[in-house]
Amino acid sequence: MAFKPAKWPRKLRSTEWFGGTSRDHIYHRSWMKNQGLPDDLFDGRPVIGICNTWSQLTPCNAHLRDLAERVKHGIYEAGGFPVEFPVFSTGESTLRPTAMMFRNLASMDVEEAIRGTPLDGVVLLVGCDKTTPSLLMGAASVDIPAIVVTGGPMLNGWFQGERVGSGTHLWKFSEAVKAGEMTQEEFLEAEAAMSRSPGSCNTMGTASTMASMAEALGMALSGNAAIPAVDSRRRVIAHLSGRRIVQMVKDDLKPSDILTREAFENAIRTNGAIGGSTNAVIHLLAIAGRVGIDLSLDDWDKAGRDIPTIVNLMPSGKYLMEEFFYAGGLPVVIKRLGEAGMLNKDAITVSGETMWDQVKDVKNWNEDVILPAEKALTSQGGIAVLKGNLAPNGAVLKPSAASPHLMQHKGRAVVFEDIDDYKAKINDDALDIDETCVMVLKNCGPKGYPGMSEVGNMGLPPKVLKKGITDMVRISDARMSGTAYGTVVLHTSPEAAAGGPLAVVKDGDMIELDVANRTIHLDISEQELSARLAAWKPSHHVPDSGYARLFHDHVQGADTGADFDFLKGCRGSAVPKDSH
Structure with a gap:
């Protein structure tokens, strides 16, 4: 059923700053007016923040200033007062040691910027991988009306x-x-x-996946995810989102109304249908944690296990985001899920309509891009959650990007203690490895790297590549880029740096992978495993100070979203006390 709006007019948050004649109210208004703003912008209309991750060091988001202007047009038209502000921008292609290390920091920036300023609603301008989850996490922790506008993918x-x-x-x-x-x-x-145009990755990598997750969660207008960055319709949806956020403030439609368990189930199933990034697992777990939804890896496997992958996009398939948009984009996929009984149709979206009402009349314009179920890339897409004595808390694998002949495999472990060890050994023809082996990489998880870098899709040794072999089983506590492919087991939890079983794997150990049965097993006795764990001592460097130390001390495991322990939950939008 449709969302029931709150009664209007009601007192706005911004009134605490601008809505009176006291010294403090005059203080706030007068300084804002040095920008040439007229009196009537402070007459009680909703103040809408445009949270912008524009940065020239985040090339995927370098065009967002133009989109911000389009959002402003829509806000003004709907009777709102737009104010644009920057937040920390996590650029995947430039930020070291890894953008993932700073996702939580960016979310803190967003949360405090929203709560501490006179905003009644916020538009989240995102694009590159970590900007989407970090802004959703921050906004969810404040819980004022919010809507996502993504920058869109590059052209082919x-x-x-x-x-x-x-x-x-x-x-x-x-x-x-x-x-x-x-x-x-x-x-x-x-x-x-x-990279021949503005925008984020044109594959179904993490940026496109998270744009799709925002739409599938109901936090973006229908059709937002796939519009290319340079297409004029990207500007149109930014404009319409500006209009819509003003009405959302009037209706008091908040993230907590939208981000329900049903919404997360829709997103998990959508991720399976699109062949989405494994990174979506970590990000959705973290977002759910901010709104108090008890989402787990088991939910990922249960909700997404039997979803056919029907979007024929790289890295799983043939095409790119440009063709996906022309074929009808994410609304077609969501409609397919609904027709198959795999959609919570009544989930509310930022439009105020249900998810099903938004998509029920869309059409598929290219069935080679968005495939019929009987021609799916894989009948069981989604994310496979593996457990066993090597991953007691779980590990993940993306079946649509893996090699079918390796989905059940037993091989000898070739161990790399960390990424430097891997780089030192991998090109040496003396390395005792062949295509039947299992490559094992340690100490690249949240604490170990630190930040959990995208190194899990280890390149194969040249002597194996020269045989024409393109895939081997690889296991680590790291992540991999959503644009990557291969039979890669990721996010092994607990991680090696926290003393998980991965830490004590030795060269020559036999490891068995069985994706169908969802198991990952280290072939040694329980007694031997217990003895190795008892003798284990941490080898990774613990940062002495700064954000790296904060991250190390408070980051949780990948199996729960790698958020900080003290950031779980919603802290609300209560207006801070005025200090003037």
């Missing part, structure tokens, strides 16, 4: 007549150079084809 890349998917082809071309199938000069030539 093209090189030598072939579609080039951002990220996906970077890994592919890099391996081809190692295998002697591509020259270094060709690799450098392909560089210009990878």
Whole structure:
């Protein structure tokens, strides 16, 4: 059923700053007026923040200033007062050691900026991977009306007549150079084809996945996820979102009204249907934690296990986000889920309508891009959650990006103690490894890296690549880019740096992977495993101070979302005391 709006007029948060004649009210208004703002903007109309992750160091978001202007137009038209402000922007391609280390920091920035300023509602301008979850986490912790506008994906890349998917082809071309199938000069030539327009990754990587998750959760207008960054319709949806947020404030439609368990189930199923990034697991767990929804890895496996992957996009399939948009985009996928009985149809969205009402009349314009269920890339997509003595708290694998012949495999472990150990050994032809082995990478989890970098899709050794082998089983406590592919077991929990079983795997141990039965097993006795764990001592460096120390001391495991322990839950929108 549709959302029932609150009675209007009602007192707005911004009234505490602007709505009176006291010294403090005059103080707040007069300083704002140095920007040339007229009196009637302070007449009690909703003040809408535009939370902008624009940054030239976040190239995926470098066009968001223009979108912010379009949002302002919509806010003004609907009778609101727009105010744009910057927040910490986590740029995946430039930020070291990894953008994931700063997702929680960005969420703190967003939360405090919203709570401490005179905002009645907020538009979340996002794009690059971690900007979407960090802004959703921060907004959920305050719980004032909020709507997501993403920057959109880049146009297709093209090189030598072939579609080039951002990220996906970077890994592919890099391996081809190692295998002697591509020259270094060709690799450098392909560089210009990878990112030929503004926007985020044009594959179904983490940026496109999280844009889809925002829409599937109901936190963005229907159709938002797939519109290319340079398409004029991206500006239109920004404009319409500006209009809509003003009405959301009037209706008092908040994240807590939208981000229900049913909404998260819709998002999990959608992720399976689109072949979405494994990173969505961590981010949705963290967002759920901010609104008090008890979401677990088991929920991911239960809700998403039998979902066919029907979106034929890289890295799982053939096409890119541009074709996905032309085919009808995410609304078509959500409609398919609804028709198959796999959608909570009554879930409320930022539009005020139910999820089903938004999508029930859309059409699929290309069935080679959005496939019929009988032609699905895999009949059981989603994220496979694996458990066993190697991952007591769980690990994840993306079936749609894995090799079918490796989904059940037993092999000898070749162990890398950390990423530096991997880099030192992997190109050495003396390394005792072949395609039947299982590559094991330790100390790359939330505490271990620190920040849990995207190194889980370890490149294969050149001597294996030269045989024409393109995939091996790889296991780590790291993440991998949503643009990557392969039979890669990720997020192994507890992580090695926290003393999880992964920490005590040795060269030569046999490891068995059985995706169908959802198990990952280290083939040693319980007594031997217990003895190794009792003798284990941490080897990773613990930062002495600064944010890195805060992160290390308070980050939780990947199995619960890798949020800080003290950030769980909603702290609300109570107006802080005025100090003037």
